[in-house]
Amino acid sequence: MDNDRFIPVFVISVAAQLADMHPQTLRQYDRMGLVMPSRQGGKQRRYSLHDVDLLREIQLLSKEGVSLEGIKRIMALEHQVAALRSHVRELNEELSDARAYRQALEAGRVFAAGAAGDVVSLARGQRPRGRSQAIVVWSPQR
Known part of the structure; x- marks a missing residue:
C-alpha cells in the first residue's frame, strides 16, 4: 500500500x-x-x-x-504544487458532476438517488445496474 x-x-x-x-x-x-x-x-x-x-x-x-534554505524553499514549493494538483483533481471531479447533472436536467431527469442517499448518474434511458434499489425521479419533457 x-x-x-x-x-x-x-x-x-x-x-x-x-x-x-x-x-x-x-x-x-x-x-x-x-x-x-x-x-x-x-x-x-x-x-x-x-x-x-x-x-x-x-x-x-x-x-x-543548493543551500539548506534553498532546499527548504524547493520542498515547500513541491508541497504546494502537490496540493494544487490535488485541488485541480477535485475541481475536475466537481465539474464533471456538474456537467452530468446539467445533462440530466436537459434530458428531463431531476436526479437518481441510491439506497444510501447517494446521487447516481445515469444516461438518458439507462436504468440502475443489477438489483439496485435506486429511485430515479424525472420531470416532464418540455
Missing part, C-alpha cells in the same frame, strides 16, 4: 543509515523543518520510508550545491 510509506517505524540511527547520513544531520534537518519525523512517547524520533526518501532528496540537492 502507498500509505505504508508514511508509517513511522525507523529510529534515528536506522533512518540515518538508510539515508547514508549522520544522525546529527537528521536532528539538524528536524530543527530546520526540512524533515519532521513523528515523535514517540519519550520524544524519540520515528522516521517513515517517505521521510527517508526526503532525506535522500535533500542530500542530492545539497550535493548539487
Whole structure:
C-alpha cells in the first residue's frame, strides 16, 4: 500500500543509515523543518520510508550545491504544487458532476438517488445496474 510509506517505524540511527547520513544531520534537518519525523512517547524520533526518501532528496540537492534554505524553499514549493494538483483533481471531479447533472436536467431527469442517499448518474434511458434499489425521479419533457 502507498500509505505504508508514511508509517513511522525507523529510529534515528536506522533512518540515518538508510539515508547514508549522520544522525546529527537528521536532528539538524528536524530543527530546520526540512524533515519532521513523528515523535514517540519519550520524544524519540520515528522516521517513515517517505521521510527517508526526503532525506535522500535533500542530500542530492545539497550535493548539487543548493543551500539548506534553498532546499527548504524547493520542498515547500513541491508541497504546494502537490496540493494544487490535488485541488485541480477535485475541481475536475466537481465539474464533471456538474456537467452530468446539467445533462440530466436537459434530458428531463431531476436526479437518481441510491439506497444510501447517494446521487447516481445515469444516461438518458439507462436504468440502475443489477438489483439496485435506486429511485430515479424525472420531470416532464418540455
